[in-house]
Amino acid sequence: MKTADFLHVLDREGRLLADAAEQAGTDAKVPTCPGWQVTDLLRHMGTVHRWAAAFVAEGHASYQPAPEPPALDGTALITWFCEGHRQLVDTLTADEPDVRCWHFLPAPSPLAFWARRQAHETTIHRLDAEAARGGTPTEIDPAFAADGIDELLLGFHARSKSRARSPEPRVLRVRATDADDAVWTVRLSDEPPAAVRGGTGEADCEIAGPVALIYPALWNRLPYPTVQGDATVATLWREKSAVT
Incomplete structure (x- = not known):
């Protein structure tokens, strides 16, 4: 899969995650993450998306710790998550393919790494949000699933x-x-x-x-x-x- 394919998945999966979280409610339990509520899921993912975007946008050459999430809940938390997701997608889409920054698995480039990693991170946690909501989960493309097993x-x-x-x-x-x-x-x-x-x-x-x-x-x-x-x-x- 190409970087553009991962960016397409990342964009779609983040929007699906937000929709499922809104339908479930931020106080709903996440059965696939024992001890978590949707609040914890959104805070985690909103932080991870901002953390990943910063490596590419700011060109960090070494590991940087993730920031602490804000003490938001309800609609404000969903909005905050959506803003971070949009920031990540826009950052990865707009940046140059040869950008240099820290990453932690082998990849053709740092940009390719972050697009792939965040597409899979967001997909797995989208499943968590849909588990909290209940009902049939959204299907996963077989080629993307195989790539996720590779990763x-x-x-x-x-x-x-x-x-x-x-x-x-x-x-x-x-x-x-x-x-x-x-x-x-x-x-x-x-x-x-x-x-x-x-x-x-x-x-x-x-x-x-x-x-x-x-x-x-x-x-x-x-x-x-x-x-x-x-x-x-x-x-x-x-x-x-x-x-x-």
């Missing part, structure tokens, strides 16, 4: 801080049933997971299903569609793979 398995969990580890070597396979090339193999050990795109070799456990369901399931937003083999490996992933 999670080959990006986040390739880092030394990943907690997805096993005292005994295990192999987890992730297989999309609706796309021929959407298969991942994750080797778990006492080191950070080693994931590759592809499905060669034996696996102790396989998580399978439509890619648009596997993507949020790996982010612990939905149950796994199906699990075959040693289910304790899938349970280990759910318990250890949270990204904070």
Whole structure:
């Protein structure tokens, strides 16, 4: 996917998140984020969007902490979230492709990184807002979902801080049933997971299903569609793979 594609998703998902939050009400509980209300979700995302935009707009060359969110609620909080989302989309859309700034996963460029990362961040939390609202969640494009699995398995969990580890070597396979090339193999050990795109070799456990369901399931937003083999490996992933 191209940066423009991620920006389109980011724009759409932020607006969907705001709509779901407004329908749910800011005091509604978020079942996919235990202990959170929609207020917490909006404060988190409004802060993250402003934090991400600042790296690109101000060219920060090193990590900068996120600001504290304001003590807003209700309509004022939704408006504040929408302003931050619009600021992020406009910043990423207007900036030069060769802008240099800090980012934390491999990417063709910092701009490409932030567009991709914020598109996925916003999509996952849009699902949270829709869970608080109730009803059928908005569908996720399969190509975008596959990219999100790539980012999670080959990006986040390739880092030394990943907690997805096993005292005994295990192999987890992730297989999309609706796309021929959407298969991942994750080797778990006492080191950070080693994931590759592809499905060669034996696996102790396989998580399978439509890619648009596997993507949020790996982010612990939905149950796994199906699990075959040693289910304790899938349970280990759910318990250890949270990204904070």
